[in-house]
Amino acid sequence: xxxxxxxxxxxxxxxxxxxxxxxxxxxxxxxxxxxxxxxxxxxxxxxxxxxxxxxxxxxxxxxxxxxxxxxxxxxxxxxxxxxxxxxxxxxxxxxxxxxxxxxxxxxxxxxxxxxxxxxxxxxxxxxxxxxxxxxxxxxxxxxxxxxxxxxxxxxxxxxxxxxxxxxxxxxxxxxxxxxxxxxxxxxxxxxxxxxxxx
Amino acid sequence: xxxxxxxxxxxxxxxxxxxxxxxxxxxxxxxxxxxxxxxxxxxxxxxxxxxxxxxxxxxxxxxxxxxxxxxxxxxxxxxxxxxxxxxxxxxxxxxxxxx
Numbered sequence: 001x002x003x004x005x006x007x008x009x010x011x012x013x014x015x016x017x018x019x020x021x022x023x024x025x026x027x028x029x030x031x032x033x034x035x036x037x038x039x040x041x042x043x044x045x046x047x048x049x050x051x052x053x054x055x056x057x058x059x060x061x062x063x064x065x066x067x068x069x070x071x072x073x074x075x076x077x078x079x080x081x082x083x084x085x086x087x088x089x090x091x092x093x094x095x096x097x098x099x100x101x102x103x104x105x106x107x108x109x110x111x112x113x114x115x116x117x118x119x120x121x122x123x124x125x126x127x128x129x130x131x132x133x134x135x136x137x138x139x140x141x142x143x144x145x146x147x148x149x150x151x152x153x154x155x156x157x158x159x160x161x162x163x164x165x166x167x168x169x170x171x172x173x174x175x176x177x178x179x180x181x182x183x184x185x186x187x188x189x190x191x192x193x194x195x196x197x198x
Numbered sequence: 199x200x201x202x203x204x205x206x207x208x209x210x211x212x213x214x215x216x217x218x219x220x221x222x223x224x225x226x227x228x229x230x231x232x233x234x235x236x237x238x239x240x241x242x243x244x245x246x247x248x249x250x251x252x253x254x255x256x257x258x259x260x261x262x263x264x265x266x267x268x269x270x271x272x273x274x275x276x277x278x279x280x281x282x283x284x285x286x287x288x289x290x291x292x293x294x295x296x297x
Contacts, residue, residue, distance in 0.1 A: 045290075198230070
């Protein structure tokens with residue numbers, strides 16, 4: 001059976017089902033991170049000895065990661081724009097750059113985590129509430145980056161076959177994957193100052 | 199959804215947003231080292247983050263030209279998100295010790 005409204009909008013909403021599904025999923029993600037941000041606020045305002053993120057965490061690495069993630073968001077929209085222009089070769093280049101941006105982010109995150117684990121004494125989630133919040137929020141965010149990389153890589157590899165048969169559907173799918181990737185960027189935009197700079 | 203005619207305009211906008219996001223990121227770090235009082239630092243940092251987030255949502259996620267159904271879903275999400283942030287704080291006000 002053909003799935004309806006995958007590459008043409010539903011008459012009542014004016015949207016494809018994929019786009020509605022993606023936005024509703026992102027709404028649930030907002031609540032997931034919202035719950036963790038709320039926990040962070042409660043723990044922070046109740047602790048007179050809450051450490052200064054600037055003294056414990058690595059600002060230059062986090063700054064670099066912000067730049068990497070913002071840049072990969074740009075390559076993601078450029079990948080989608082290339083498909084709208086029917087330029088599949090350019091799409092592949094921009095989409096690959098987006099995945100590489102994710103790889104770069106994870107490598108920097110690995111360096112950052114390693115420094116915490118090899119610190120004397122080690123800075124672990126069990127060290128204090130600040131480190132627990134830091135590892136929970138950045139860990140969950142890094143997991144989202146990994147998921148986004150997998151989705152984006154799929155559209156360079158096996159998922160790309162759809163371009164030959166249903167180009168509009170493929171373009172929409174890349175747009176929806178982009179929504180998720182930009183959401184991951186958006187979460188980091190708030191995580192960076194909240195954890196590292198305040 | 200953009201068509202071929204206006205996609206060039208979109209791409210120019212993406213580049214302007216990209217530049218703005220980089221400048222605002224530098225500003226976020228610079229402000230953090232001004233040693234403002236806690237409430238001031240929180241307000242400025244969240245304001246800059248909100249501007250950056252809005253740029254990403256409006257232009258990269260195309261929210262600036264989205265359909266009503268999406269706006270309604272997001273309005274509902276934001277309502278519950280704010281409730282989620284406020285409820286624990288309002289019920290735990292007596293525990294606030296370091297601000």
